[in-house]
Amino acid sequence: MQVLSSVAINALLFASLLLVVGVPVLYMTQSDPSDRRNGEIKKIEILGGVWFHLVLINGLLDFLV
Numbered sequence: 001m002q003v004l005s006s007v008a009i010n011a012l013l014f015a016s017l018l019l020v021v022g023v024p025v026l027y028m029t030q031s032d033p034s035d036r037r038n039g040e041i042k043k044i045e046i047l048g049g050v051w052f053h054l055v056l057i058n059g060l061l062d063f064l065v
Contacts, residue, residue: 005061012054019047 026040 001061001065005058005065008054008058008061012051012058015047015051015054019051022047 023044026044030038030040032038
């Protein structure tokens with residue numbers, strides 16, 4: 001169980017790094033900033049969703065470990 005928790009924590013740290021670096025890059029490289037549903041915004045939303053679910057998984061694993 002400790003190994004699973006360690007993997008989840010590292011995945012959360014990696015997702016946080018992707019968000020910290022990726023969000024500004026994706027905002028700056030938008031092809032059409034006036035379009036609220038362009039591909040870059042969708043990628044940011046997906047990264048945020050993955051990060052949120054990793055936080056929930058880490059909370060559950062910490063409770064069990």
